[in-house]
Amino acid sequence: xxxxxxxxxxxxxxxxxMHGIEKLQExxxxxxxxxxxxxxxxxxxxxxxxxSRLDILAFFCGITGTVSxxxxxxxxxxxxxxxxxxxxxxxxxxxxxxxxxxxxxxxCAFGLVGSYYASTHLFPGRAPxxxxxxxxxxxxxxAVDAQENGDHSKIDGLLKEAGAIEVKHNERKYISYE
Amino acid sequence: MSGHxxxxxxxxxxxxxxxxxxxxxDDILMPVENKPNRAWWxxxxxxxxxxxxxxxxxxxxxxxxIGSWGLNKTVGWxxxxxxxxWWVGIGHAGTLISAVLLLFRQNWRNSINRSAxxxxxxxxxxxxxxxxxxxxxPWLAYWVLPLPNQFGSLWVNFNSxxxxxxxxxxxxxxxxxxxxxxxxxxxIATIRDRATGLRRRIYSIFSFGWNxxxxxxxxxxxxxxxxxGISTPLVLSVHTIVSMDFATSVIPGWHTTIFPPYFxxxxxxxxxxxxxxxxLVARKVLGLENYITMFHIESMNKIIILTxxxxxxAYITEFFIAxxxxxxxxxxxxxxxxxxxxxxxxxxxxxxxxISPQLLWFKKIRLSIPATWILSIVVNIGMWxxxxxxxxxxxxxxxxPSSWAMFYPTWVDVSVFVGSIGVxxxxxxxxxxxxxxxxxxxxxxxxKTSSEQAKLAQIKEGHLDKTHVKEYVESxxxxxSVKQEEYAKI
Numbered sequence: 001x002x003x004x005x006x007x008x009x010x011x012x013x014x015x016x017x018m019h020g021i022e023k024l025q026e027x028x029x030x031x032x033x034x035x036x037x038x039x040x041x042x043x044x045x046x047x048x049x050x051x052s053r054l055d056i057l058a059f060f061c062g063i064t065g066t067v068s069x070x071x072x073x074x075x076x077x078x079x080x081x082x083x084x085x086x087x088x089x090x091x092x093x094x095x096x097x098x099x100x101x102x103x104x105x106x107x108c109a110f111g112l113v114g115s116y117y118a119s120t121h122l123f124p125g126r127a128p129x130x131x132x133x134x135x136x137x138x139x140x141x142x143a144v145d146a147q148e149n150g151d152h153s154k155i156d157g158l159l160k161e162a163g164a165i166e167v168k169h170n171e172r173k174y175i176s177y178e
Numbered sequence: 179m180s181g182h183x184x185x186x187x188x189x190x191x192x193x194x195x196x197x198x199x200x201x202x203x204d205d206i207l208m209p210v211e212n213k214p215n216r217a218w219w220x221x222x223x224x225x226x227x228x229x230x231x232x233x234x235x236x237x238x239x240x241x242x243x244i245g246s247w248g249l250n251k252t253v254g255w256x257x258x259x260x261x262x263x264w265w266v267g268i269g270h271a272g273t274l275i276s277a278v279l280l281l282f283r284q285n286w287r288n289s290i291n292r293s294a295x296x297x298x299x300x301x302x303x304x305x306x307x308x309x310x311x312x313x314x315x316p317w318l319a320y321w322v323l324p325l326p327n328q329f330g331s332l333w334v335n336f337n338s339x340x341x342x343x344x345x346x347x348x349x350x351x352x353x354x355x356x357x358x359x360x361x362x363x364x365x366i367a368t369i370r371d372r373a374t375g376l377r378r379r380i381y382s383i384f385s386f387g388w389n390x391x392x393x394x395x396x397x398x399x400x401x402x403x404x405x406x407g408i409s410t411p412l413v414l415s416v417h418t419i420v421s422m423d424f425a426t427s428v429i430p431g432w433h434t435t436i437f438p439p440y441f442x443x444x445x446x447x448x449x450x451x452x453x454x455x456x457x458l459v460a461r462k463v464l465g466l467e468n469y470i471t472m473f474h475i476e477s478m479n480k481i482i483i484l485t486x487x488x489x490x491x492a493y494i495t496e497f498f499i500a501x502x503x504x505x506x507x508x509x510x511x512x513x514x515x516x517x518x519x520x521x522x523x524x525x526x527x528x529x530x531x532x533i534s535p536q537l538l539w540f541k542k543i544r545l546s547i548p549a550t551w552i553l554s555i556v557v558n559i560g561m562w563x564x565x566x567x568x569x570x571x572x573x574x575x576x577x578x579p580s581s582w583a584m585f586y587p588t589w590v591d592v593s594v595f596v597g598s599i600g601v602x603x604x605x606x607x608x609x610x611x612x613x614x615x616x617x618x619x620x621x622x623x624x625x626k627t628s629s630e631q632a633k634l635a636q637i638k639e640g641h642l643d644k645t646h647v648k649e650y651v652e653s654x655x656x657x658x659s660v661k662q663e664e665y666a667k668i
Binding site: 012014015033034035036037038039040043044047049052054055058062072073076077080081083085088092095096098099101102103105106108109110112113116117119120121122123124125126127128129130131133134135136137138 | 198199200203324332333334335336337339341342345346349352353356357360363364367368370371372382383384385386387388389390391392393394395396397398399400401404405408409411412415419422618619620622623626
């Protein structure tokens with residue numbers, strides 16, 4: 001075995017890259033991942049990335065916010081210490097709604113974004129795991145694991161045929177570590 | 179992607195015939211990756227002087243107390259709350275562009291959302307500083323929070339709109355910041371991968387390790403959509419609650435049910451005006467004419483006509499109801515507003531907010547950059563006067579003529595306001611230098627479908643309806659960034 005770890009097909013056009021994915025899949029070559037400078041619609045179906053469940057999570061975070069806000073207001077101004085404001089009732093539900101709404105949004109947004117960062121391993125100072133520096137600029141990169149897929153020249157050929165501008169053989173997985 | 183061609187009848191969102199993905203990155207990162215030019219330095223130094231003035235004026239207020247402002251026992255709120263509502267209102271356009279236009283799939287938002295959201299965040303910072311400094315004893319600002327305390331377990335009054343406002347503004351600020359920063363991650367990664375040395379390390383920390391793989395992008399889009407969905411009712415609720423600070427009181431001129439929709443429309447109106455004020459200059463100075471086109475400017479002008487007209491209808495309705503309600507105090511408050519000692523402020527507001535935006539019905543004015551820029555400033559002046567009129571004229575004459583008074587600002591009032599504009603511009607100019615002013619990834623999405631060159635290629639293929647092509651070519655005449663001679667032969 002050579003010490004090549006990953007084969008990268010670098011495309012200048014998203015449609016050609018999609019074509020490249022099809023070509024590789026027709027030949028039963030497993031794709032490690034795809035790196036693009038912008039979201040590509042329809043790619044997740046091709047690569048079998050499952051539908052995100054973040055929306056369900058966001059809903060439950062929101063509900064938690066609603067309940068927490070209600071609990072806070074009820075326990076403080078109805079149970080713990082009633083204010084007498086012009087003889088009006090302490091349990092004034094319509095007055096509670098603005099804060100319940102705001103806290104719903106707050107919990108929903110923070111729960112959602114927090115789980116997104118956690119599930120995709122994004123956090124401040126994380127070492128970027130980048131295979132090709134132009135993947136965030138103008139190149140669409142298909143990465144194939146070279147150890148799992150033996151026939152390198154065939155992969156090269158398929159990528160070139162689909163329109164890859166260049167094909168790289170990387171001996172390190174991530175080039176971004178200094 | 180290229181399987182679906184966008185209708186030729188839609189105007190292009192990116193102009194120019196030599197745009198590539200690489201060129202988009204280069205163009206947008208030009209101000210970030212190069213040393214600033216003279217225009218930036220002049221703007222920055224002037225803004226920094228303003229920010230310094232703000233620092234002096236706010237410190238003076240903290241040291242000497244609210245007595246250093248021109249408030250008196252009749253007019254207890256004046257420039258402080260005027261400035262607060264003005265800034266919060268300006269912030270609303272950013273969320274509207276990033277959230278509401280995303281839900282409606284308006285692709286023209288892609289090239290203006292980033293700087294509009296930045297504007298939102300900086301405007302809300304300015305607004306928040308007013309809230310803190312008008313408290314008198316800002317070191318006790320935490321008293322607005324429902325914290326367990328030693329005052330006899332007395333909690334905050336949850337029936338008070340001022341407490342609602344605290345929750346609304348802080349939620350709005352933090353959710354806007356999350357939305358903005360999450361959208362920035364791919365673009366910070368772009369800067370990181372093009373930089374070297376220390377610069378790379380710094381942007382690396384702030385990029386959160388973004389690498390643009392399939393799963394991250396897919397989740398990114400889900401997150402953006404949900405954030406847009408929750409930010410839309412949020413932005414409406416924020417100015418609704420700001421308006422309730424007034425509407426739930428029993429002061430004639432404030433006690434009206436029309437306030438929430440009227441304040442929200444006014445907020446969007448002033449926010450879009452501020453976006454235009456900033457972007458018309460930025461597009462020229464940073465050379466972004468191909469991405470922020472005449473189509474964007476015209477669309478924003480149309481929103482200004484719509485919201486300006488809603489505001490106009492609200493003013494007239496308010497006046498009518500003051501008479502129709504039969505409440506003599508309400509009627510007096512409005513007669514006094516338009517003919518009393520503050521008549522000039524009222525008519526200033528009417529002229530700037532209701533009459534002058536109607537000029538935008540004329541296509542020539544709507545498509546003229548200098549006229550649009552001047553009108554955008556006029557709108558912002560008008561919206562400042564709107565808040566001044568609502569606040570000061572309703573307070574200065576109460577039920578006892580013996581306590582009638584006028585409000586005269588001191589140098590501290592003026593300096594806090596002028597200084598807050600300096601703070602805003604300082605932050606905005608710094609933003610232009612360190613972060614991309616246009617969402618790079620989102621603009622790249624438009625290149626293959628909505629750009630001028632993609633449409634030109636479609637025309638050249640020749641399968642299109644001739645009348646549609648003619649209409650499209652005619653629509654290009656307004657673009658200052660399109661080379662018209664290329665279309666002469668088609």
